[in-house]
Amino acid sequence: MCDEIRIGIIGGGAMAEALIAGMLKERAVLPTHICVSEHKAVRCDELTHKYGIQAQVGAEVFLPHIDVLILAVKPAAAAAAMQESAPLLKEGALVLSIVAGLPIQAIEAVYPEHPVVRAMPNTPLAVGAGMSAYACGTCAGALECTRTELLLGVAGRTVQVQESDLDAVTGLSGSGPAYVFLMMEALIEGGVAAGLKRETATELAAQTMLGAAQMVTSGERSPAELRAAVTSPAGTTAAGLRVLERAGVRSALMEAVLAAAERSRELGSK
Incomplete structure (x- = not known):
């Protein structure tokens, strides 16, 4: 202390x-x-x-x-x-x-x-x-x-x-909470569109992201391994992931980190 x-x-x-x-x-x-x-x-x-x-x-x-x-x-x-x-x-x-x-x-x-x-x-x-x-x-x-x-x-x-x-840290963890909040907003809206009450969708989305993060920080398995473990062939998760991959979500998140890191470098050069 x-x-x-x-x-x-x-x-x-x-x-x-x-x-x-x-x-x-x-x-x-x-x-x-x-x-x-x-x-x-x-x-x-x-x-x-x-x-x-x-x-x-x-x-x-x-x-x-x-x-x-x-x-x-x-x-x-x-x-x-x-x-x-x-x-x-x-x-x-x-x-x-x-x-x-x-x-x-x-x-x-x-x-x-x-x-x-x-x-x-x-x-x-x-x-x-x-x-x-x-x-x-x-x-x-x-x-x-x-x-x-x-x-x-x-x-x-x-x-x-x-x-x-x-x-790079600025682009990833410094700006990262905003990316996560955006994803959480989208998950909540998806839940509401699927018929859930907003309060229920919010609790489900928040706890899901928290739990997923804790599984990663436990250090036992990588995010890729954890994703594979929860994705059954031809199952519901696989169907959702196909949509995300077609929409370029993975690439967009990578580009967001790179753009924020570049902006940090620009600020440092002024």
């Missing part, structure tokens, strides 16, 4: 909220040890009332006192956020960036005296089921890796990768 760590977050959007919710859900960090800087006062009030954290417009008050600074702004706002925060940040504080496409080299140029870690979590962190990949900068050692894994791992799984892999 890391409840003694003081954390400052610049940016109060969906991913920042997912991080906050995950850490608090698992009681890893005290609410009073989390500070957020968000340019919208209404959003600050919302986060404060919902989670009991400290949220305000501007980071000047908390920057000299935090142990970890989490950059959670949009890529277009990252440069300004870094330039404004660097002079005030506590000596030795870890800079943990979840800004899509922002390379470690660019972050270290602004925070030369600080260890830097670049991470790509996803929104299921909010319910304790997140997937986070991270890469360490030149000044980040074992302590920073451990701290990163504690903060992100309390609400899901973590994996350390090379920075060159993070664009």
Whole structure:
């Protein structure tokens, strides 16, 4: 646990909220040890009332006192956020960036005296089921890796990768929940069209996807093996899979990952 760590977050959007919710859900960090800087006062009030954290417009008050600074702004706002925060940040504080496409080299140029870690979590962190990949900068050692894994791992799984892999991570697990939600929407609509009540179809679709994912994460068999095991020749599943293959669903999902990864690379090159 890391409840003694003081954390400052610049940016109060969906991913920042997912991080906050995950850490608090698992009681890893005290609410009073989390500070957020968000340019919208209404959003600050919302986060404060919902989670009991400290949220305000501007980071000047908390920057000299935090142990970890989490950059959670949009890529277009990252440069300004870094330039404004660097002079005030506590000596030795870890800079943990979840800004899509922002390379470690660019972050270290602004925070030369600080260890830097670049991470790509996803929104299921909010319910304790997140997937986070991270890469360490030149000044980040074992302590920073451990701290990163504690903060992100309390609400899901973590994996350390090379920075060159993070664009692909963004395309797969970073954007992946949206692909899954789209598939779930389609399954629900199919169930409704087949005669089910919407609430029943929603429960069936959600639990089916959850159960299938848990079978994969158990590590006993690959997705391909599991799919083959449930597909009887000339059966109902085979009939459904033929439709999916003819519609190009497999190819579309692969292309979605590649397109999101390419967009992440484009953001990093600006």
